[in-house]
Amino acid sequence: MxxxxxxxxxxxxxxxxxxxxxxxxxxxxxxxxxxxxxxxxxxxxxxxxxxxxxxxxxxxxxxxxxxxxxxxxxxxxxxxxxxxxxxxxxxxxxxxxxxxxxxxxxxxxxxxxxxxxxxxxxxxxxxxxxxxxxxxxxxxxxxxxxxxxxxxxxxxxxxxxxxxxxxxxxxxxxxxxxxxxxxxxxxxxxxxxxxxxxxxxxxxxxxxxxxxxxxxxxxxxxxxxxxxxxxxxxxxxxxxxxxxxxxxxxxxxxxxxxxxxxxxxxxxxxxxAQRRAQRLEQEVTIRLRDLLLKRAMQQIEPTRYHALIEACIARKLHPQEAAQELLNELARDDGRAPAG
Amino acid sequence: MAQMPEAMRPLRILIAKPGLDGHDRGAKVIARALRDAGMEVIYTGLRQTPEMIAAAALQEDVDAVGLSILSGAHNTLLPRVVELLRQNGMGDVPVFVGGIIPDEDVPGLKAAGIAAVFGPGTPLSEIVEFIREHTPLRHPIADRNSRLMSDYG
Known part of the structure; x- marks a missing residue:
């Protein structure tokens, strides 16, 4: 720069x-x-x-x-x-x-x-x-x-x-x-x-x-x-x-x-200045969300992911529970081996 | 499929009507067909001068230019578009033409750099296929990048 x-x-x-x-x-x-x-x-x-x-x-x-x-x-x-x-x-x-x-x-x-x-x-x-x-x-x-x-x-x-x-x-x-x-x-x-x-x-x-x-x-x-x-x-x-x-x-x-x-x-x-600060804060937040999601999708096992979706389709699991479960598993994985 | 990301970039095509005739039905049919083929079509409407067409092609960084002309002025207007694109460093951008072009004029237009002439009744799929085959997916800035980045990187 x-x-x-x-x-x-x-x-x-x-x-x-x-x-x-x-x-x-x-x-x-x-x-x-x-x-x-x-x-x-x-x-x-x-x-x-x-x-x-x-x-x-x-x-x-x-x-x-x-x-x-x-x-x-x-x-x-x-x-x-x-x-x-x-x-x-x-x-x-x-x-x-x-x-x-x-x-x-x-x-x-x-x-x-x-x-x-x-x-x-x-x-x-x-x-x-x-x-x-x-x-x-x-x-x-x-x-x-x-x-x-x-x-x-x-x-x-x-x-x-x-x-x-x-x-x-x-x-x-x-x-x-x-x-x-x-x-x-x-x-x-x-x-x-x-x-x-x-x-x-x-x-x-x-x-x-x-x-x-x-x-x-x-x-x-x-x-x-x-x-x-x-x-x-x-x-x-x-x-x-x-x-x-x-x-x-x-x-x-x-x-x-x-x-x-x-x-x-x-x-x-x-x-x-105030508006700009708010805009940039939103901008950073949105980009962080995108990056986190991208990283999460790379880490989640596709089979596990689809199993949870299937459970939702069968109405055994609410989508919010499925997402929470995936997040919990990611957090456990992060604890074991921090991702690069 | 090593080139997957590049191949997935939507092609950008300029569709314009040079000259003074007021019928753009054909141009709109082409525009829709290209849209349905997944392309991003910049449609600029009627009565475009070659200068306007070249300026739009430049700013929109299009992969191909399609011109529809019925007025009979093709022998003067079309080579001028090609010439202006070349002056803008866009000589590699194919220009294709639809409309009413007498057969005897086609060789002259091709010699002037028009890539293809599609007469009435050409299947739309043929035009889509032509564009896909004749637009080498350019790396958007890599070849310019060295110069741009050397000053500022």
Whole structure:
């Protein structure tokens, strides 16, 4: 690890190939990423999520054009779903980004989610890190069309935009419980359509309901004192804006880009450090879980494993008991001969 | 099966429509067939210039490029795509073509570097097979790695 934090000067070819390596767990690519981790952290990473058809790609394209006119370089990681049956995918977000293809200050990469849940791919965070190290000022992550629980993007992005559109059925209901909670900026796109005003007011009402709990989060008894809370979140308080856009026309897009910049300022004033710490803690935990599981699966005898599954199938054993039994056996094995 | 991990990497294929004709049904049929064959298809839509196609191929690091063209402009547009890919260091990426191409134009296109021309009625399985045979699974960065790593590793 060098102490150098300057961006790397990749050619687009090198960067594209590095990303392919990251997507495929290529050890060279992952080693390179580890070497360059110190150079990441200067890009502003913005997640854009929302229901299919809400206009995420068009909005990202419009935001990118606007950011370019303000002199920023932009990378876009656009995630679409893989077929659970064949593993294949059609990645079609570029269709709405055609005027950006030849801009030298823009890098667009389509990613299949490779059946990961949560709206992004398992390697999306590392792909974003590579783009960050390459020096792009602004990185958009466009998730797969998201419903209620696709909140993984909040683990990777610093600023999350949830895009809503009028006329998508019971759309506001759909986001109430899940992705609304990870939004830093709410956008009602296709604002020229009927129902836009209503969508805005329903979202605003939902936010107003949620707001008091932010201010009093520190006063809910003992547990709250020990909870990891962003102190600035309650004192300065980020007010989640609800903005209207017509992305196809560029209407309202400047206001969204302004809100993105304001949110970054807000993060830099203190809230960001806390969020970053929480994100990295989650990141390490998730990777630890993956490594532990991988190690466990290497150590467990396949015959023993299948015997326990059979017992579950015969309903002689609850799956939790089977898992606990495997863990106990692993612990005994570890006691006898520590694994390398 | 020593190459199992590499062989399991999904192929990435760019499907694009150069030129001005507005029919992309054929391109979409191909895209779906490749998806069903387990490939990751980047579909960029209608009216792509050769420059746009080459830029997309570069950033998406595709293993092959499929072009669908009905407009009759193939003799100018297709060799230009091949040329731009070469300029980007992607001369090893096969370019295949579907659509309406008169037989007499095929030798010229092949001489210009087009790997295959599939006329109307070509079985989809033939196209899938062609791609599998003509995309040597490149090690994503190993050959570039020495240069990248020597500066920073």
């Amino acid at each position: 060098t102490g150098d934090t300057r961006p790397l000067h990749f050619t687009k070819r090198d960067l594209a190939r590095l990303i392919t390596g990251i997507e495929n767990d290529d050890p060279h690519a992952l080693r390179a990423l580890r070497e360059w981790y110190g150079r990441t952290g200067s890009a502003h990473i913005v997640g854009v999520t929302g229901a299919p058809g809400s206009g995420k790609s068009t909005l990202v394209a419009a935001l990118t054009r606007m950011a370019r006119s303000r002199g920023q370089t932009v990378a876009i990681v656009s995630v679409d779903p893989s077929s659970p049956f064949t593993g294949g995918a059609i990645l079609g977000d570029r269709i709405r980004m055609r005027e950006l293809f030849e801009d030298d200050g823009v890098f667009i990469r389509s990613m299949a989610n490779r059946s990961a849940l949560g709206g992004i791919a398992r390697s999306t965070a590392d792909v974003v890190a590579a783009l960050d190290a390459a020096g792009y000022d602004l990185i958009f992550i466009e998730t797969v069309g998201a419903g209620q629980a696709e909140v993984e993007v909040a683990r990777v992005a610093e600023t999350v935009i949830v895009v809503e559109a009028p006329g998508l059925g019971d759309d506001v209901q759909a986001i109430k419980a899940g992705i609304l909670e990870v939004a830093d900026i709410l956008v009602v796109n296709k604002a020229d359509r009927e129902g836009a005003e209503r969508a805005v007011s329903v979202l605003q009402a939902a936010l107003d309901l949620a707001a008091p709990s932010v201010g009093t989060a520190g006063h809910h008894g003992y547990g709250a004192l020990h909870r990891v809370e962003a102190p600035t979140a309650s004192s300065t308080g980020w007010r989640i804006p609800v903005l209207k856009t017509i992305a196809t026309e560029g209407d309202g897009v400047a206001a969204v880009l302004d809100a993105i910049a304001r949110h970054r300022q807000y993060l830099e004033q203190g809230a960001g």
